Amino acid sequence: MSDSETVVAAATPSIANSIVFHGSLSELYRLAKEGKIPTSLQGSHTRPCKFWTASKILSGIRNSILLTHGPSGCAFGVKQAYKLTNSRNSAAPYEPVVSTNLKQTQIVYGGERELKAAILEVDEKYKPSIIFVATSCATGIIGDNVDAVTSQIASQINAQIMPIHCEGFAGEFRSGFDLVFREITKLMDAPTEESKAELSEYVNIVGAKMGPERTEIDTDVKELVRLIEGIGGKVHSVIAGNCSLEELRRAPSVAVNCALCLDLGYAIGSAMQDAFGTPLNSTILPYGIAATERWIMGAAKYIGKTSEAKALMESEYAAIKDEYEQVLSHLEGKTAIVEGHDAIKSLSIAHMLERDFKMRAIVYNFHPWSAEARETSIDYLLETGLDPEILITKGTLALGKYESMQQTEDELLEFLGSLNPRETVYFGSSLSFPNIPLVDLNAILNRPRFGYRGALKVAKCIKTALDYGFRPRSAMSKRIVFPQNSGLVSVQSLTGKLAQDMPDCTMYAGQRRKGQCMMS
Amino acid sequence: MHDELEFENCSHSHDPVVGCALEGVSNIIAGIRDISIVLHSPQGCASTVALGYDNHETDFTQRKVACTRLFETDIIMGASDKLRDLILKADATFKTKVMFVVGTCSADIIGEDIEGMCRTLQSKVGAQLIPVHSGGFRGDLYAGMDLGLSTLLTFVRPLDGPRLTRSVNLIAPQASLNPTWWADLKWVKGVLSAMGVETHCVFPSTTSIEEISLASAATANIFLTHDMGYNFSRDMENKHGVPTILRDLPLPIGLKNTSNWLRALGEYFDASDVAEQLIESGETLVTDILRRRGLMLIPRYRNAKVAISADASMTIGLVRMLFEELEMIPDLLLVRSNSEQAKALLEAELNRLGISPRVAFGVDGYKVKQSLAATELDAVFGSAWEKYIAEELGTKLAFDLFQPTNRTCYRDSAYFGYEGMINMLEIIANDWEAALRSKEIRWEQYQE
Numbered sequence: 001m002s003d004s005e006t007v008v009a010a011a012t013p014s015i016a017n018s019i020v021f022h023g024s025l026s027e028l029y030r031l032a033k034e035g036k037i038p039t040s041l042q043g044s045h046t047r048p049c050k051f052w053t054a055s056k057i058l059s060g061i062r063n064s065i066l067l068t069h070g071p072s073g074c075a076f077g078v079k080q081a082y083k084l085t086n087s088r089n090s091a092a093p094y095e096p097v098v099s100t101n102l103k104q105t106q107i108v109y110g111g112e113r114e115l116k117a118a119i120l121e122v123d124e125k126y127k128p129s130i131i132f133v134a135t136s137c138a139t140g141i142i143g144d145n146v147d148a149v150t151s152q153i154a155s156q157i158n159a160q161i162m163p164i165h166c167e168g169f170a171g172e173f174r175s176g177f178d179l180v181f182r183e184i185t186k187l188m189d190a191p192t193e194e195s196k197a198e199l200s201e202y203v204n205i206v207g208a209k210m211g212p213e214r215t216e217i218d219t220d221v222k223e224l225v226r227l228i229e230g231i232g233g234k235v236h237s238v239i240a241g242n243c244s245l246e247e248l249r250r251a252p253s254v255a256v257n258c259a260l261c262l263d264l265g266y267a268i269g270s271a272m273q274d275a276f277g278t279p280l281n282s283t284i285l286p287y288g289i290a291a292t293e294r295w296i297m298g299a300a301k302y303i304g305k306t307s308e309a310k311a312l313m314e315s316e317y318a319a320i321k322d323e324y325e326q327v328l329s330h331l332e333g334k335t336a337i338v339e340g341h342d343a344i345k346s347l348s349i350a351h352m353l354e355r356d357f358k359m360r361a362i363v364y365n366f367h368p369w370s371a372e373a374r375e376t377s378i379d380y381l382l383e384t385g386l387d388p389e390i391l392i393t394k395g396t397l398a399l400g401k402y403e404s405m406q407q408t409e410d411e412l413l414e415f416l417g418s419l420n421p422r423e424t425v426y427f428g429s430s431l432s433f434p435n436i437p438l439v440d441l442n443a444i445l446n447r448p449r450f451g452y453r454g455a456l457k458v459a460k461c462i463k464t465a466l467d468y469g470f471r472p473r474s475a476m477s478k479r480i481v482f483p484q485n486s487g488l489v490s491v492q493s494l495t496g497k498l499a500q501d502m503p504d505c506t507m508y509a510g511q512r513r514k515g516q517c518m519m520s
Numbered sequence: 521m522h523d524e525l526e527f528e529n530c531s532h533s534h535d536p537v538v539g540c541a542l543e544g545v546s547n548i549i550a551g552i553r554d555i556s557i558v559l560h561s562p563q564g565c566a567s568t569v570a571l572g573y574d575n576h577e578t579d580f581t582q583r584k585v586a587c588t589r590l591f592e593t594d595i596i597m598g599a600s601d602k603l604r605d606l607i608l609k610a611d612a613t614f615k616t617k618v619m620f621v622v623g624t625c626s627a628d629i630i631g632e633d634i635e636g637m638c639r640t641l642q643s644k645v646g647a648q649l650i651p652v653h654s655g656g657f658r659g660d661l662y663a664g665m666d667l668g669l670s671t672l673l674t675f676v677r678p679l680d681g682p683r684l685t686r687s688v689n690l691i692a693p694q695a696s697l698n699p700t701w702w703a704d705l706k707w708v709k710g711v712l713s714a715m716g717v718e719t720h721c722v723f724p725s726t727t728s729i730e731e732i733s734l735a736s737a738a739t740a741n742i743f744l745t746h747d748m749g750y751n752f753s754r755d756m757e758n759k760h761g762v763p764t765i766l767r768d769l770p771l772p773i774g775l776k777n778t779s780n781w782l783r784a785l786g787e788y789f790d791a792s793d794v795a796e797q798l799i800e801s802g803e804t805l806v807t808d809i810l811r812r813r814g815l816m817l818i819p820r821y822r823n824a825k826v827a828i829s830a831d832a833s834m835t836i837g838l839v840r841m842l843f844e845e846l847e848m849i850p851d852l853l854l855v856r857s858n859s860e861q862a863k864a865l866l867e868a869e870l871n872r873l874g875i876s877p878r879v880a881f882g883v884d885g886y887k888v889k890q891s892l893a894a895t896e897l898d899a900v901f902g903s904a905w906e907k908y909i910a911e912e913l914g915t916k917l918a919f920d921l922f923q924p925t926n927r928t929c930y931r932d933s934a935y936f937g938y939e940g941m942i943n944m945l946e947i948i949a950n951d952w953e954a955a956l957r958s959k960e961i962r963w964e965q966y967q968e
Contacts, residue, residue, distance in 0.1 A: 168565070
């Protein structure tokens with residue numbers, strides 16, 4: 001009998017029929033590594049491809065042009081998803097995503113000539129600081145020598161130029177993030193004593209993407225900037241959240257890189273550490289006070305502001321203390337089911353619930369695929385001693401959209417049947433309908449979620465959910481999301497226009513899937 | 521008569537404002553009932569297929585899409601086994617009548633034998649398997665829609681009985697920038713019904729394969745777009761003897777275009793009296809409503825210099841409404857598609873109106889922005905893109921009428937016909953008010 005089978009056998013018979021795995025993160029991690037639990041995604045579990053994720057990071061670099069070498073559809077898709085979102089949410093000016101617009105003839109005869117001509121045109125008409133030439137599936141397969149073209153043409157243009165090999169087939173979705181974060185370190189200048197002295201009180205926030213922050217919302221990034229400034233430090237650049245090429249050049253000279261997202265921040269942070277020796281403050285997402293304090297102290301020690309950091313932490317805590325402790329008294333000992341669709345976020349929330357709120361956290365439907373894809377973060381978490389419970393049901397591995405389909409919803413309800421609704425909360429999308437109080441941290445009004453203010457905000461969200469737990473979820477909402485015979489598919493497929501109003505993490509995503517955090 | 525714009529540095533670099541052929545194909549397939557799609561591609565292409573479904577606002581319970589998620593090894597070694605396994609699994613899970621097996625750039629280029637796979641598996645699955653090569657390099661959105669229609673043409677059975685006498689096929693209503701284009705389709709169906717004409721088959725919008733197979737019995741085809749479908753029109757006539765009517769008229773946008781369109785339709789189906797009744801009641805509706813609620817549009821809009829940035833269907837229709845009925849001056853026309861037939865139709869319309877605006881077809885984002893920047897304009901009719909560009913350029917009025925729009929549309933609103941005109945004018949009026957209202961309270965003006 002395998003380990004997972006042992007766990008299933010231990011559960012009650014009716015629930016056991018639906019459970020694929022119920023155990024600790026470390027156990028799941030081990031089973032995944034040993035090939036004892038399926039880690040592959042179904043054909044219906046499509047993520048954005050490498051081209052999309054690479055483009056998402058590149059979209060966060062100001063005055064750059066993304067020139068996609070291939071047919072126009074790839075450029076159109078990312079432009080509508082990222083650039084229109086930036087214009088819509090953050091009042092960014094119109095930004096193009098340019099394509100060499102290859103047709104059948106170039107697929108047969110090659111498209112290098114078109115690429116050369118396009119680079120010259122782009123340099124002339126947009127006058128960017130840098131041109132990123134992103135390859136697509138088509139040009140990757142036909143074998144256009146993009147490196148040769150870009151190196152030959154570099155001396156003929158004013159902009160800097162960099163090829164990005166991000167064919168959609170060339171890796172899992174997050175490989176695009178990693179690739180770009182690794183590549184853009186090549187744009188950076190090695191620190192000098194002089195530059196390091198100039199930036200000795202500066203940090204970079206690394207692991208961001210897409211573009212500028214929204215002005216009307218207390219975003220998590222803004223909260224982190226406020227905390228850094230609160231200890232007397234300064235933020236040199238948010239990479240790549242609307243950073244400039246000049247900021248990137250000088251970025252290694254800061255005192256420390258602070259990871260915004262453990263996974264993505266680690267990718268660029270470790271690359272900069274290796275190349276330039278820039279220290280990295282890499283912690284779990286700063287949800288809750290314990291993680292926030294670790295994040296602040298991790299930054300403070302490199303900018304010589306340890307005592308200021310301690311003072312700030314005291315004052316920040318003092319500002320929330322009365323309300324926070326009062327709310328906390330209602331949370332201790334309760335159980336939280338945390339939706340595991342966004343792997344890193346769910347683990348960070350579990351960390352906050354256990355460490356700060358003294359709650360028991362069970363991460364629900366954390367796809368075993370994430371155990372492979374998020375190795376860095378899981379290693380880190382396990383090293384810090386956090387090893388949350390994980391529950392995976394059959395629907396997660398089935399053909400369909402496990403993030404929200406009738407099967408996983410039914411399985412959730414079946415599992416929750418054994419729990420006391422007055423003592424249990426569900427952390428996940430409002431588009432799920434468990435029969436227990438629900439906290440949706442993706443709801444746009446629930447910001448900031450990081451830092452002390454965030455900890456209080458989250459604690460109050462839980463308290464509110466518990467207080468109003470007597471109110472049944474809206475039958476209308478439930479019927480909208482799960483119509484009769486909804487079967488295999490998901491609210492993720494909601495139309496763009498409707499999805500605009502769904503709890504919104506970061507994505508606008510053109511005419512589709514607005515409202516979901518497509519790829520954290 | 522128009523002044524065709526020329527642009528420098530645009531021969532090889534393109535900032536697209538429409539999707540690729542895969543999106544076009546998806547936009548057609550998504551209009552068919554009880555089908556599933558197996559996409560033979562890397563996973564990112566699934567997002568493009570979803571755009572097709574989005575354009576139909578297909579209920580998420582009806583989206584049955586699976587993707588082979590090709591990776592590097594598949595590209596090198598081929599992925600026929602992967603495709604076979606997924607077709608079998610999807611057939612067993614989705615249980616649809618028809619399954620489209622769609623190859624995108626990667627599968628197309630490496631030469632995956634999708635047709636052969638469909639032939640081999642056909643006897644082992646419940647769904648009818650239809651292979652479609654939809655590599656994005658085959659063209660833009662409109663070329664993809666043409667490709668999709670040509671695939672559907674293979675389903676149309678030869679006529680084996682008498683032709684229906686009062687029955688039409690409606691073609692490509694989804695090739696429209698109206699965010700709720702199905703309201704236009706509904707209006708057209710309503711008008712046909714009033715004239716005693718049956719809507720035989722819609723190519724396609726919640727249409728069954730059976731309906732498509734019987735399309736050759738229709739009296740005529742009516743296209744609800746000027747941006748594509750010309751080959752399909754020719755083939756339907758040549759292969760099945762179904763003529764296309766009304767194609768040389770602007771679509772029913774604004775009073776005059778609507779009345780022209782209705783009269784032509786009434787004449788063809790010997791229902792001129794009904795057409796005249798519809799025209800009279802429609803024009804009365806528009807003028808009565810505007811008299812009560814929109815009187816100020818007359819001084820507001822008169823001689824305003826405006827640009828239209830849209831597809832050919834909307835641009836050709838709007839230009840007369842704006843010039844003749846609202847007394848604006850269309851000074852710049854930017855068209856996303858690039859068909860010769862649409863160019864000729866616009867040319868003829870501008871000649872009839874006696875105006876010569878500057879015009880560009882097949883525009884991209886750069887051309888739109890450059891053209892708007894180079895023109896002294898009072899207002900732009902466009903989408904969210906044009907709205908943001910106009911904002912950046914300092915053009916105060918940008919009417920967010922077309923896709924992609926940032927308006928919230930809970931109600932379906934036609935742009936065709938008389939109520940359609942009212943719907944558009946309502947959006948224009950609200951955008952006007954929002955644009956020209958002071959953005960902040962100037963408290964210093966109220967200080968003692």
